[in-house]
Amino acid sequence: MARCFLFKPDGIGDFFLSSGVVRLMAKEYGEENLVITVLPPLESVIRGQFPKATPVVLPLRKNRVILNVFVANLLRCLRPWMMLMGTKVDVSISLRHMRDYFQNVLFFSVRSKKRLIASNLLLGNRRPVRRWTEKAFIGLFRPMVIEYPTAGAGVPSELEVNRLLAGAALGRNVSLEEIWPELKSVNLPPVVGPYWVCAPFSSSLEKDFPEQRWIEIFQNLKTYEKLPQLVLTGSRDQLGSLEAMRDHFKNSGFVDAEIPRIVLPENLQSFIDLLAGASCVLTVDTAAAHAATALDRRTVILFSGLHQGMFAPWSRSSRQKWILPKHGGEGEWHSIHTNEQIVTEIKATLQAP
Numbered sequence: 001m002a003r004c005f006l007f008k009p010d011g012i013g014d015f016f017l018s019s020g021v022v023r024l025m026a027k028e029y030g031e032e033n034l035v036i037t038v039l040p041p042l043e044s045v046i047r048g049q050f051p052k053a054t055p056v057v058l059p060l061r062k063n064r065v066i067l068n069v070f071v072a073n074l075l076r077c078l079r080p081w082m083m084l085m086g087t088k089v090d091v092s093i094s095l096r097h098m099r100d101y102f103q104n105v106l107f108f109s110v111r112s113k114k115r116l117i118a119s120n121l122l123l124g125n126r127r128p129v130r131r132w133t134e135k136a137f138i139g140l141f142r143p144m145v146i147e148y149p150t151a152g153a154g155v156p157s158e159l160e161v162n163r164l165l166a167g168a169a170l171g172r173n174v175s176l177e178e179i180w181p182e183l184k185s186v187n188l189p190p191v192v193g194p195y196w197v198c199a200p201f202s203s204s205l206e207k208d209f210p211e212q213r214w215i216e217i218f219q220n221l222k223t224y225e226k227l228p229q230l231v232l233t234g235s236r237d238q239l240g241s242l243e244a245m246r247d248h249f250k251n252s253g254f255v256d257a258e259i260p261r262i263v264l265p266e267n268l269q270s271f272i273d274l275l276a277g278a279s280c281v282l283t284v285d286t287a288a289a290h291a292a293t294a295l296d297r298r299t300v301i302l303f304s305g306l307h308q309g310m311f312a313p314w315s316r317s318s319r320q321k322w323i324l325p326k327h328g329g330e331g332e333w334h335s336i337h338t339n340e341q342i343v344t345e346i347k348a349t350l351q352a353p
Helices: 012-029 040-049 069-076 078-085 101-109 121-125 128-141 157-170 211-224 236-250 268-276 287-294 339-350
Strands: 004-007 034-038 054-057 088-094 111-118 144-146 195-199 229-232 280-284 299-302 320-323
Touching: 004 012, 004 101, 012 034, 012 040, 012 157, 012 287, 034 040, 040 054, 040 268, 054 078, 069 078, 069 101, 078 101, 088 157, 101 111, 101 128, 111 157, 121 128, 144 157, 195 287, 211 236, 211 339, 229 236, 268 287, 280 287, 280 339, 287 299, 299 339, 320 339
Parallel strands: 004 034, 004 088, 034 054, 088 111, 111 144, 195 229, 195 280, 280 299, 299 320
Antiparallel strands: none
16 A cells, blocks of 8 residues: 655644645545654644554754754754654655755655655745755755645635645645545543633734733623633643733623633643534634634634735635734724624624534
8 A cells, every 4th residue: 555754844723724635645545554744742633633644753943042953953853853764655745835954854854756845935035055955855856846826816825735735646636625624523622511712812922812802802792692611722831821811801890600711731632622612712813713613613713814815714614704804004903893893703603504
């Protein structure tokens, strides 16, 4: 049976976007014939979503500490790199489209009959050394290079390039439906009873929605109907911000039964299970937005518009609503929408079939 290598040492939301391609390759090659490289936080997702696949975890870091970034990452990844060099497959696909020098070394270390990559988006930084090394890799290993599509085709370019790569690997036209992101719950959610999830913070301050306005929106929703149990969630380094937001609820007229609880799942698969059990998910453009959408949960995303057309917006059904910014206006991206407009969108999402 043919074997397939998928290279995806990328961000959490980026991997969720590629989940449909991984699922298609598992169907075509057999899940047990997949080798998938990911960053450490995503190992639990691979083991949960694709338990028969072989994960290779790469402890890559972006920042320099003492050593040069390349040297530091080489030392961190020495063991998995040896594993990759000992791996032999029939087709290798890079789903990482911003590859630095060491990531190229890792990808091309796997012995493969056929290699597929998209044009490297990091080449746009005008660094001649990066362009020379990229040209050297392509000349030496001769992969099939798919031109990275421009935004504006009606679907995020990350999904379109994944579709093109999958089609080239399988030798046929692959439809968008075949690679549309899809996640599944593995265990029961860690919260009992009906509940909503709010993931209010992202990894970038420019994506975040003001905390005071989150409170005002929930106050407005409370007048519409009795709110179910509310869960605040995020990453462990956001715990302080989540606790401050919970205190804000306490100081804003909410009774004890309405004060949200904070749930920090032990790993990303548990995070997926938490979202899978929610009646509604409210968030900004972060991993929660892509996970909840891939789960087809009722979801409202307050979208800053950062990287619009590349990673978002996208939806599995009418259950998801991306509230888009209006460009060209004055003020912050979120100032264009009133609380009443956002509440109206949430109500419509709750009524989606």
